[in-house]
Amino acid sequence: MTLAAAAPLLTRGGLAGRGDRRPAPPPRIVHLGAGAFHRTHQAWFTARAHDADAWGIAAFTGRGPRVAEQLTAQDGLFTLVERGPDGDRFTVIDSVCEARPGAAHGRFIELMTAPETAVVTLTVTEAGYHLDARGDLDLHDSDVAADIAALRRGGAPTALRTPAGRLTDGLHRRHEAGAGPLAVVSCDNIPDNGGTLQRAVCALATACGWDATAWRVSFVATSVDRITPHTTEADLQLVTRATGWRDEAAVIAEPFADWVLSGDFPAGRPAWEDAGARFVDAVEPYEQRKLLMLNGGHLALAFRGLLRGHDTVAAAMADPVCRDALERFWDEAERTVHPAAEPAIYRAALVERFHNARIAHRLAQIAVDTATKLRVRVVPVIAAERAAGRDAAASLAIVADWATGIRTGAFGDGAVVEALADALLPGLHPADAALITGALAAPHDSKETPT
Incomplete structure (x- = not known):
């Protein structure tokens, strides 16, 4: 039996038993693409805000359920290992309050239509935007076309294929429910990520017969920066030796982290500037x-x-x-x-x-x-x-x-x-x-x- 297998699993209850109470914050941020970078970046920035206890993240995976299963078993907790040239720093990040597989579209819609939800963030990679050579949503892409067909049929789609399809469905249903404004924040490495996502949503909405210009939503442009390598089994063993916890969701990152944002947050946001985020007029x-x-x-x-x-x-x-x-x-x-x-x-x-x-x-x-x-x-x-x-x-x-x-x-x-x-x-x-x-x-x- 390995050291990690013999150690207790990192959970909120386990931490409380050692005198470290960390109640889960209420979900006010919905995230699409709960991979390693999201955890080393947006989740880390949120956990370091002075008002973090009011801003929980409900994270949805993009390609499979594994990360959601790992985080759910650990009550959303995970260890961030900041790996500098001279040593490691271990920090338990507690901003994720809920983790779901991407296929849990019903729960995604519940959160998107909740008035308390104020921010949606995305890390779905460049390929997740399904763009054509001009940088616009490729309406002829088979996955995009399938989402449009599913949304046109109405009802409650359960298997939308693209992040843009899921997001557009959620924003449309939020508008129909009168749930109030929110901000959508792309954190992917594409030029003009906020504007690109906005155009993609508008194009998909138009293809479905909806007028996205009536929706109370802002699209925030960002520049994100933190090198996040793949976590190895040796890394997981190291986390156990250093912390005493078994952590299947641990992530590794360099000490450097940068986040520059430009845009409006009509329903509020965490105090990300506490962790060094910068808010500027132009992010380009x-x-x-x-x-x-x-x-x-x-x-x-x-x-x-x-x-x-x-x-x-x-x-x-x-x-x-x-x-x-x-x-x-x-x-x-x-x-x-x-x-x-x-x-x-x-x-x-x-x-x-x-x-x-x-x-x-x-x-x-x-x-x-x-x-x-x-x-x-x-x-x-x-x-x-x-x-x-x-x-x-x-x-x-x-x-x-x-x-x-x-x-x-x-x-x-x-x-x-x-x-x-x-x-x-x-x-x-x-x-x-x-x-x-x-x-x-x-x-x-x-x-x-x-x-």
């Missing part, structure tokens, strides 16, 4: 900085690093060839980011964060949904460099590495150039498309020496 410079420099930088390291046999961000950073590819990409990306976001200062901080070898951020974890990621994290740099009369060589090298990795099976499924082009080129400026086509046709040499 911060969003651009994070998408291009951190997320784009991760792609540069992931593709080159996997081709060279590395498995983590820190390992790739220690390879001069990978580091050179990253620095040259950052030279291009830094020119693209608005100066208001202080990209040079952010770049210096990223070097330290990426070098944290105790954060085992797997390159294979980064190299998923790669076509979607390239379009929002690297292609804008190519476009900016080309428009400025430069060759975008470092950004195009990332595309070439991607093509090589796909073709050789280093990551993803084997594909032909035409399939790769179909994923990247639609909607691009012809000059940008020509540059990318060239990169796809002539993959970069991942073994080259640094310049």
Whole structure:
């Protein structure tokens, strides 16, 4: 029997038995996509607010019931391990008051139509938005079309397939119930995430015959930032040794955390600023900085690093060839980011964060949904460099590495150039498309020496 298996399960009752009472806060936030990042980010920010006892999170999973089952068994509690270069910090996060599988649509609607619900947050990844090449909801996507058909039939759908479908159904029913205003907060790495989600909801509502402009809802734009690697069995054993509790829902994160928000909260919100959140008039410079420099930088390291046999961000950073590819990409990306976001200062901080070898951020974890990621994290740099009369060589090298990795099976499924082009080129400026086509046709040499 392992140490973790012999330890008592982390629960609110267990903590109370040791003199640490943590009653569950009432549900006022509904979250879609209860994965690890939500727990290290939004749940952590909420738990650190001075009014946290009034703001419980009802979290719904996106792809399966496992996380919901783990959190439910632990009364919503989980341990956050903040992993710095010199040691770990263990904190029990108690802001999740309820966890449900994504299929529990009936409970989702109950919460969406409750007047007490004030905020809806989402972390469903870029692919979860089902966008077309223009960045709009793809009404021809099979899952989107199935949701529209189900919503048009009326009644109580029990198996909607997309986050946009579930959210639109909930907002429509809230409007019909007269339950009051709320804010919807996208926390995903897509440009103009608040506006993109709003347009997706409006398009889906229109397809269902509803007028979303009459709904009392605001869409808040955000930039979110915290590296959250996959939790391993060794991590769970470590949590037990450090805390004495068995915790199947523990998560790992770097110490750094950033959250920038822009928009209205008509029904109130937690005091997230207590944990360092910033509320600004325009989130775009911060969003651009994070998408291009951190997320784009991760792609540069992931593709080159996997081709060279590395498995983590820190390992790739220690390879001069990978580091050179990253620095040259950052030279291009830094020119693209608005100066208001202080990209040079952010770049210096990223070097330290990426070098944290105790954060085992797997390159294979980064190299998923790669076509979607390239379009929002690297292609804008190519476009900016080309428009400025430069060759975008470092950004195009990332595309070439991607093509090589796909073709050789280093990551993803084997594909032909035409399939790769179909994923990247639609909607691009012809000059940008020509540059990318060239990169796809002539993959970069991942073994080259640094310049």
